[in-house]
Amino acid sequence: MATGKRRTSTAYVCGDCGAEFGKWQGQCSECGAWNTLSEVALAARGAATAPARGRGGWTGQSASAVVDLATVADSPEQRVATGIGELDRVLGGGLVAGSVVLVGGDPGIGKSTLLLQMLAGLGGRLKGLYVTGEESLAQVAARGRRLDLSLAGLLSLAETGIEQVAAAIGAQRPDVVVIDSIQTMHVEAVTSAPGSVSQVRESAAWLVRLAKTAGTCVFLVGHVTKEGGIAGPRVLEHMVDAVLYFEGEAGSRYRVLRAFKNRFGAVNELGVFAMLDRGLREVPNPSAIFLSGGDASRPGSAVMVTREGTRPLLVEVQALVDQSPLANPRRVALGLEQNRLAMLLAVLHRHGGIAAYDQDVFVNVVGGIRVQEPAADLPVLLAVLSSFRDRPLPAKLVAFAEIGLAGELRPVPNGEERLREAASHGFVKAIVARANAPRKSPAGMEVVACDSLAQALAALDD
Ligand code: TYD
Numbered sequence: 316m317a318t319g320k321r322r323t324s325t326a327y328v329c330g331d332c333g334a335e336f337g338k339w340q341g342q343c344s345e346c347g348a349w350n351t352l353s354e355v356a357l358a359a360r361g362a363a364t365a366p367a368r369g370r371g372g373w374t375g376q377s378a379s380a381v382v383d384l385a386t387v388a389d390s391p392e393q394r395v396a397t398g399i400g401e402l403d404r405v406l407g408g409g410l411v412a413g414s415v416v417l418v419g420g421d422p423g424i425g426k427s428t429l430l431l432q433m434l435a436g437l438g439g440r441l442k443g444l445y446v447t448g449e450e451s452l453a454q455v456a457a458r459g460r461r462l463d464l465s466l467a468g469l470l471s472l473a474e475t476g477i478e479q480v481a482a483a484i485g486a487q488r489p490d491v492v493v494i495d496s497i498q499t500m501h502v503e504a505v506t507s508a509p510g511s512v513s514q515v516r517e518s519a520a521w522l523v524r525l526a527k528t529a530g531t532c533v534f535l536v537g538h539v540t541k542e543g544g545i546a547g548p549r550v551l552e553h554m555v556d557a558v559l560y561f562e563g564e565a566g567s568r569y570r571v572l573r574a575f576k577n578r579f580g581a582v583n584e585l586g587v588f589a590m591l592d593r594g595l596r597e598v599p600n601p602s603a604i605f606l607s608g609g610d611a612s613r614p615g616s617a618v619m620v621t622r623e624g625t626r627p628l629l630v631e632v633q634a635l636v637d638q639s640p641l642a643n644p645r646r647v648a649l650g651l652e653q654n655r656l657a658m659l660l661a662v663l664h665r666h667g668g669i670a671a672y673d674q675d676v677f678v679n680v681v682g683g684i685r686v687q688e689p690a691a692d693l694p695v696l697l698a699v700l701s702s703f704r705d706r707p708l709p710a711k712l713v714a715f716a717e718i719g720l721a722g723e724l725r726p727v728p729n730g731e732e733r734l735r736e737a738a739s740h741g742f743v744k745a746i747v748a749r750a751n752a753p754r755k756s757p758a759g760m761e762v763v764a765c766d767s768l769a770q771a772l773a774a775l776d777d
């Protein structure tokens with residue numbers, strides 16, 4: 316590096332949110348996490364973020380120039396479909412040259428499998444490079460063969476030094492690179508251990524620069540733990556173009572890939588896969604897989620129509636409400652936000668006349684999917700009420716509506732599309748906010764339009 320002498324000062328970076336501080340403190344004042352700050356050498360950062368400029372013919376654009384924005388032509392990004400439809404959907408239509416995509420998820424969820432399948436599927440159309448820092452090449456090849464992938468022409472490299480990875484990318488000029496995982500990579504100029512916040516950040520910064528200058532599409536694999544304890548993908552979220560999280564429930568073979576951030580597509584878009592013994596298979600019509608199955612309706616079970624990303628999904632939510640022996644009864648929400656549940660229970664008491672303050676309340680969204688939209692409010696309360704009364708909801712009922720603190724039902728986007736999806740799966744009754752009721756109900760379905768929670772509860776007994 317030709318910058319001469321450099322200040323060797325340090326900063327402290329939060330491993331959870333990436334906030335930077337001048338001095339160490341026990342708690343991150345940005346995100347509130349404890350003991351997540353670690354030291355980052357700033358001098359090394361300068362070095363690490365300046366990858367190999369001037370390498371023959373491989374530096375992309377030269378000096379930047381100031382231009383009149385009106386004279387800049389659009390360049391609609393070139394998309395290349397990966398051939399895995401559910402992945403393309405989450406990416407916003409396929410791969411974009413020069414983009415950096417972070418794929419996060421728990422260990423063992425299927426990140427390596429998905430990306431190896433993607434590279435093999437691209438073979439022949441795009442040149443791929445799989446960089447493994449965790450498994451040996453023999454292990455990667457063995458997995459590929461077991462999955463029956465065509466590996467010919469797929470380049471691979473077992474390496475953890477970013478300088479060497481960059482050199483290989485420079486020499487081979489692949490179109491798509493997978494780095495598995497970013498936590499195993501290190502930059503020589505940075506002295507801290509691989510996996511530390513500074514190494515993860517510097518390695519990623521280097522790869523981001525590379526992607527932009529060489530026009531390579533780079534996938535970074537990042538492990539997250541439930542506690543977020545290790546220097547995880549969280550510190551990278553703002554550096555990359557897209558963040559995809561791979562989620563699933565232990566014991567379920569379904570996996571959901573969710574776009575958490577995407578400069579090139581819709582966020583919250585979902586891709587659904589099933590993990591089989593031959594790898595990940597896409598589930599192109601997932602609308603009904605999040606129902607627990609079986610026709611008999613049980614107390615405590617309600618079906619909602621959620622719309623994550625750009626398509627409606629039928630999702631079952633289950634509640635168990637039981638007399639609590641505790642002074643502070645438990646409120647447990649799986650797949651939903653805990654605070655939202657507490658708020659909904661307060662609304663149920665105040666506007667529905669149902670007191671749950673001496674009851675433990677457990678709510679679970681079936682299938683390991685996370686539901687983030689407020690359309691789940693009404694079905695969650697219907698499930699709670701059904702368990703509380705130990706009475707099943709009417710058969711073939713769906714519901715979706717946001718609930719306000721005044722007990723009012725609010726409409727949610729794309730109501731008609733949700734109703735049509737439910738009708739096509741044989742549901743015969745829907746409880747929705749008034750503005751979501753279409754002038755003409757879908758064939759075979761009775762749509763009950765309600766203004767308030769009280770009306771919705773009354774509609775159950777009709
Ligand atoms: P993997 O892709 O290695 O996970 P990650 O890279 O996210 O850590 O997937 C590992 C899990 O997937 C492992 O528990 C075994 C399971 N699996 C299958 O069930 N079928 C398969 O064909 C493969 C390759 C993995």
Ligand code: MG
Nearest residue numbers: 426427428495
């Ligand atoms: Mg892996």
